[in-house]
Structure formats: structure tokens, C-alpha cells
């Protein structure tokens with residue numbers, strides 16, 4: 176559905192310096208899959224998405240979308256994809272139903288067809304009872320669902336979603352995920368960006384981890400975790416009154432041999448080990464006395480930390 180090779184995007188900044196937002200990435204998105212671009216702010220995700228949406232010209236490399244070249248067939252591509260942008264771009268002058276209707280007409284769909292499609296989409300995103308409401312009276316989650324409905328008006332083969340649940344509360348996020356799952360079941364190819372690990376794990380069949388304009392890893396969430404992390408992680412917190420005064424960097428060498436890898440975060444130590452309980456038992460045996468411990472399974476957050484040395488916190 177999408178094939179990029181050596182894809183780059185540069186911007187000229189105001190000072191005249193060149194910003195290389197995307198520095199040569201290879202990506203292939205298959206029909207029907209949910210594909211994610213994961214990475215922190217500034218990684219180049221949005222710049223990539225805008226090229227894939229055929230609204231921002233490619234600086235270098237090649238890009239094919241639905242077999243077409245965006246430089247030649249931009250309008251044809253845009254007719255067959257849906258775009259759900261990061262910020263709300265809904266028309267606050269119009270009510271919920273008319274936001275969808277106007278968009279459908281913009282796509283050149285006949286009036287009667289748009290009317291039917293609008294009702295179908297309102298139902299799909301569970302906004303039928305809000306059809307006459309002003310956009311400003313909707314909650315954040317409802318606005319996001321309306322934007323998703325709008326991006327589906329042309330029955331796209333591919334739906335691009337830039338951070339679909341950023342800023343939403345947990346319940347609203349789950350409602351959005353549920354709708355995206357349903358779309359996937361209907362055969363729509365989903366391409367999304369996110370900096371939420373749980374979102375990537377929930378939704379994506381495959382994903383790439385981006386950092387500073389480059390892809391640093393690629394695979395299914397499970398493959399990435401298996402390749403780049405251990406099965407379990409033991410988290411250790413120490414009291415500020417500990418003999419090292421809570422200086423975690425000083426404690427780390429004392430436990431380094433108990434794990435495959437140790438990460439020092441500002442507030443805790445992470446011990447990457449196949450058996451977290453065993454690692455913690457040994458820490459206690461050495462009289463190191465953590466004030467709190469926790470064993471959890473590895474997540475994509477651990478993969479990201481391993482690959483970039485940074486956490487993905489916004």
C-alpha cells in the first residue's frame with residue numbers, strides 16, 4: 176500500500192539552516208495491516224505522514240502510495256486515502272452532521288450518497304445523538320471520533336492517523352481504539368504515529384521506531400520486545416536516606432551482575448532479567464535494601480530506552 180525507499184524530508188529554517196526531519200527511511204506497509212511510526216517529539220513522524228498523505232513534497236528517495244507517485248498523482252492518491260490530523264481541524268461554525276456533510280461534498284460525492292454516508296459514519300463513531308450539536312460542545316474524545324468519521328467519508332483504502340489519542344483521557348482513548356480495531360476488521364489499512372507505547376502495542380501489527388529522522392528498529396511489538404529486551408524487568412527504588420543517598424548511579428554497579436542489563440533512571444533502577452523475582456531476591460541478599468520493588472514484563476518502552484538511551488515520556 177505504501178513503499179518508501181531512502182525517503183528524506185528537509186526544511187529550510189528561518190535562519191537558513193537545513194533541518195533534516197527525515198534522513199533516509201525504508202518502509203513497506205502491507206494491505207490490511209495496522210502500521211505504526213513510534214518515536215518521541217521531533218523524531219520525524221509527522222513529516223513522514225505528511226509525505227505519505229501526498230500533501231508535502233518528498234525531498235529525496237522514492238515514495239509510492241497505492242502504486243502511485245505523489246509528485247504525479249497527488250489528487251488520485253488523496254481521493255483514496257483518509258487523513259486524521261493531530262490537531263482538531265473541525266469547522267466550529269457547523270454542527271456535527273454538517274461537518275461531515277460539507278467534507279463529503281468537498282470530495283465531490285453526490286448529495287444523496289453523502290447524506291447516507293454521514294448517517295452511517297455518525298452511527299459508526301457513536302455520535303448519532305450528537306448530530307445537531309455544535310462542535311464546541313463536544314468532549315475531546317467526541318471531537319476526535321468526529322475527525323475520524325470525517326476522514327472516512329470517501330471510504331479510504333488507507334487511513335492515516337497522526338497521534339490519534341494524544342490528549343484524550345483513558346476511557347476516551349479506549350473508545351477510539353475500539354473503533355480503529357473495527358476499521359481494521361473491515362480491511363482498512365491503518366498507518367498511525369504515536370508516542371504512546373500502549374497504543375502501539377494495542378493497535379499495531381508492525382511498527383518502526385524512529386529517532387532523529389531515522390528508523391532504529393522494525394517489527395511486530397512482540398518481535399521488538401523479544402529482540403531488544405528481556406522477558407521481565409525488575410524495578411528498584413531506594414530511599415533518599417539510603418547509604419548512597421539515593422545516588423542510583425552508585426548503586427548500579429553493585430547489581431550489574433544480577434541482570435543482563437541495568438538502566439539508571441532519575442527515580443529508579445531497571446534490572447533486565449529473565450527472572451525479576453530472583454534478581455530482587457539477590458538484591459536483598461546483598462543488603463542493598465530497596466524501599467520499593469516491582470516485577471513487570473518488558474514493554475516497547477524498554478525497547479525504546481535500549482535503542483535510544485532515552486525514555487519516551489513527552
Ligand SMILES: Nc1ncnc2c1ncn2[C@@H]1O[C@H](COP(=O)(O)OP(=O)(O)OP(=O)(O)O)[C@@H](O)[C@H]1O
Pocket residue numbers: 186187188194195196214215216217218219220221222223370
Ligand atoms: N515546516 C517545518 N519547517 C521547519 N522545520 C520543521 C517543519 N516541520 C517539522 N520540522 C522539524 O522537523 C523535525 C521533525 O519534526 P516532526 O514534526 O516530523 O516530528 P514528530 O516525530 O512528528 O514530532 P511530534 O511528535 O512532535 O509531532 C523537528 O525538528 C521539527 O522541528
